[in-house]
Amino acid sequence: MSHPNTSLPRFDLVVPVYNEEAGLPQFFSRLDKLQLNCQPIFVDNASTDNSLALLKSYPNAQVIEHAQNEGYGGSLIDGMAAGSSDYIVVIDADCEYPPESIPALVRALKSHSVVYASRFLDPALEQAANMGFIKTNGNRLFSFAYNSLFKQHTTDLYTGCKGLQRSALNNIEFEQKGFEHVTELSVKLAANGHTIFDIAIQYEPRATGNSKMHYLQDGAKFLKLLSHYYIQQRQGKLV
Secondary structure (H helix, E strand, O other): OOOOOOOOOOEEEEEEEOOOOOOHHHHHHHHHHHOOOEEEEEEEOOOOOOHHHHHHOOOOOEEEEOOOOOHHHHHHHHHHHHOOOOEEEEOOOOOOOOHHHHHHHHHHHOOOOEEEEEOOOOHHHHHHHOOOHHHHHHHHHHHHHHHHHHOOOOOOOOOOOEEEEHHHHOOOOOOOOOOHHHHHHHHHHHHOOOOEEEEEOOOOOOOOOOOOOOHHHHHHHHHHHHHHHHHHHHOOOOO
16 A cells, blocks of 8 residues: 555554455555545454455564454454544444445545445445345444434444544443444444444445354344343443
């Protein structure tokens, strides 16, 4: 990533990885073309394929190795803690969330402390993505429940692409290391007084590998955890 584009502020790019050998070359290629002014931080979650070797071959990257699978949230927690830039961008390595959306995220972070890349904000982009009934309506339900309980307006709570001002994480301690981390992060950001700002992206269903999320199982965990946090908030025990 030589001669980075310095028109954007420097940021930490946190990328959780688990068995993404097939998709990493495309991700690297698209990332390189952007010439981002960032520190790539890859967190390999005990991949059993050649992902780790590929990550270590990427120039100027910081690679965190998990000896065992610590979950999606565990990867994000370690990746975010490893950086030092004022801005953080999180994105998956499978290119479902296009790397080309990163500059728009960073620009939005100049005036918003939390930015989510939404697959549902633009109806035309949502229709083009054709994400299926369960994924689309499940996310709508989860986002509605979260918004109602924590006074937010995000259209895509479970997005895998988001940006944060590092200061938004002040005084937040994380406990959830699975996909439940998505719920915990969003709830604790809201409890700290931050408002999620959405930007629209063109979602691209993965061409290689398999999704790590089990929608029905993880959805049930989400609703249970969301209720738990809401009760904590009412009792004044949240964050």
